[in-house]
Amino acid sequence: MTNWSIILSIAKTHLLTKIKQTSIAALGVTFGIGSYITLVCFMTGLNTMLDDLMLNQTPHIHVYNEIEPSKKQPVSLYDNLSNSFNVIHSIKPKLSQKKIHNALPIINYLEHNDKVLGALPQVKAQIFYIAGSIEISGNLTGINPIEEANYFNMSDYIIEGSAMALQNTDNGILLGIGIAKKMALKIGDRIQVSPINGSIFPLKIVGFYQSGVADVDAIQSFTNIKTVQRILGEANNYITDINVKLYDIETAIPLAKTIEQQFNLKAIDIKTANAQFETGTTIRNLITYAVSITLLIVAGFGIYNILNMLIYEKMNDIAILKATGFSGKDVQLIFMSQAMIIGFVGGVLGLLIGFGLTSLIETIPFKTEALPTVETYPINKDPLYFIIGFSFAMVSTFLAGYLPAKKAKKIDPVKIIRGQ
Numbered sequence: 229m230t231n232w233s234i235i236l237s238i239a240k241t242h243l244l245t246k247i248k249q250t251s252i253a254a255l256g257v258t259f260g261i262g263s264y265i266t267l268v269c270f271m272t273g274l275n276t277m278l279d280d281l282m283l284n285q286t287p288h289i290h291v292y293n294e295i296e297p298s299k300k301q302p303v304s305l306y307d308n309l310s311n312s313f314n315v316i317h318s319i320k321p322k323l324s325q326k327k328i329h330n331a332l333p334i335i336n337y338l339e340h341n342d343k344v345l346g347a348l349p350q351v352k353a354q355i356f357y358i359a360g361s362i363e364i365s366g367n368l369t370g371i372n373p374i375e376e377a378n379y380f381n382m383s384d385y386i387i388e389g390s391a392m393a394l395q396n397t398d399n400g401i402l403l404g405i406g407i408a409k410k411m412a413l414k415i416g417d418r419i420q421v422s423p424i425n426g427s428i429f430p431l432k433i434v435g436f437y438q439s440g441v442a443d444v445d446a447i448q449s450f451t452n453i454k455t456v457q458r459i460l461g462e463a464n465n466y467i468t469d470i471n472v473k474l475y476d477i478e479t480a481i482p483l484a485k486t487i488e489q490q491f492n493l494k495a496i497d498i499k500t501a502n503a504q505f506e507t508g509t510t511i512r513n514l515i516t517y518a519v520s521i522t523l524l525i526v527a528g529f530g531i532y533n534i535l536n537m538l539i540y541e542k543m544n545d546i547a548i549l550k551a552t553g554f555s556g557k558d559v560q561l562i563f564m565s566q567a568m569i570i571g572f573v574g575g576v577l578g579l580l581i582g583f584g585l586t587s588l589i590e591t592i593p594f595k596t597e598a599l600p601t602v603e604t605y606p607i608n609k610d611p612l613y614f615i616i617g618f619s620f621a622m623v624s625t626f627l628a629g630y631l632p633a634k635k636a637k638k639i640d641p642v643k644i645i646r647g648q
Contacts, residue, residue: 235558238549239565246538250570253534257574257625258581260527261617264520265582268613270589271516273606279509285380285439286498287348287471288480291487293328294494326352331467334491338472343479346379348372350469351456357449358420358428359411366407366447368421370456373402379473388415389435399455401431405438406446421459429459524620532628538566540632556637567629568622575621579614 243250328334331349338347351370356363373391376382383391387405394402401419413419415433422428431451438445457466474480480497487495549559590607 235561236565239562239569243566243569246541249534249538249541253538253570254574254577256527256530256534257571257621258577260524260530261575261578261621262581262585264523264527264620265579265613265617266585266589267523268516268520269582269586269607269609270605271519272513272610272613273608275509275512275516276608277602277606278512280381280384285385286502287380288474288477288498289472289484289487290496290501291328291334291470291472291491291493292468293326326468327462328467328470328493331470332465335467335470338470338487341483343474343476343483345473345475346375348375348379348471348473349453349467350471351453351460351462351466352468353423353456353460355424355459356422357407357411358422359413362411364407364410364447366404366449368401368456368459369448369450370453371450372453373450376450380471385437385439386435387438393434394450394452397432397434398452399429399431400434400451401455402435402437402450403433404445404448405436406442407449408433408436410446423459425461427459427461431455524624528620528624528628532624532631534628536628536632560633560637563633564626564629567625567633571622571625571629574625575618578621579618582614582617583609 335347335349338344349372353368353370354365355368356365371382373382373394377391386402389402394400401421403413403419408414411419413433415435417433418430419433420428420430437448437450439448453467454464457464460466472483474483477498481499484495484497484500487493546559549562550556554562586607586609589605592605594602594605
């Protein structure tokens with residue numbers, strides 16, 4: 229029967245008498261795991277930030293009434309030409325309107341769908357911003373500010389003011405930062421907007437919006453839905469767009485197709501709208517995990533080499549142990565115990581170093597106009613990465629100790645003593 233107290237006592241003695249080699253072996257584990265945690269937390273944090281920059285502002289499904297040419301032209305309805313090859317030039321869009329017919333019942337229907345987290349109405353209008361003698365063309369979008377902040381993280385892109393201020397202010401406007409700079413406007417100022425029909429409406433600036441895309445910030449502003457409806461002279465049921473947020477983004481494609489067929493509207497899912505961005509995200513994640521796995525493998529080989537050399541330096545000790553009655557299995561367990569102790573200590577120190585470095589990086593200032601609300605480098609401290617790091621430390625040291633210890637088990641002590 230194995231006497232673990234004696235085995236662990238001998239393992240401890242070996243480790244402490246060769247403290248230099250033990251420290252080097254433990255540090256090999258420590259820096260391997262610490263580097264892995266730092267890299268993967270930093271890279272996935274950056275990837276998440278870039279994903280959020282795009283996806284937070286994009287609805288999972290965007291529903292609108294697209295103005296497009298009729299799929300069936302009058303000539304195709306003429307039976308005598310049904311079997312002929314017809315070529316039609318200069319097709320004009322069919323007479324239509326931007327308004328979504330029965331938008332409010334459709335929104336109510338979508339909100340009762342168990343896949344839908346929220347369905348938010350919008351009213352979009354082309355306008356001119358007027359301040360003194362300056363006129364700038366742009367877009368004004370009517371929204372429910374609080375809901376937009378809750379479902380699409382709009383507050384992350386409001387650099388001054390708040391969604392609540394817009395919600396509570398009649399005739400308020402959340403002005404694009406590009407427009408504000410061009411017109412030298414500040415919060416509390418009034419700006420006049422004019423729709424295509426030529427009438428003029430004064431609006432009070434309650435905040436500034438910065439998406440991070442300069443071309444968008446130079447034309448885009450937001451106000452309440454009722455304000456835009458009043459500017460356009462439309463009724464309260466005038467809705468031009470519906471933005472749908474889902475519980476699971478993977479259900480966007482089939483649900484978008486269902487909406488198109490059921491309501492005869494255009495429904496663009498997030499994956500179709502951001503196909504190129506999705507490809508970039510996949511490639512970045514692939515690179516991150518490939519580099520992380522490579523780092524762990526390299527660290528594993530380093531750990532193996534150090535422990536292998538540590539065990540072969542103990543040949544005399546192995547001979548003495550066997551000569552005094554220890555079995556080959558006992559010798560193997562002694563060196564396996566040393567390896568696991570080194571792995572445990574190195575793994576814990578690696579976790580601490582990884583946590584410390586990621587916490588340090590998280591405090592480094594990171595300022596860019598493209599990301600107005602990001603103040604420091606993003607870090608993703610997912611506990612899973614720490615669990616993977618520590619588990620790898622234990623598994624790698626187990627394997628690194630097992631292979632040399634298996635050889636030590638079979639060593640003939642007489643040959644070692646004679647060799648001396």
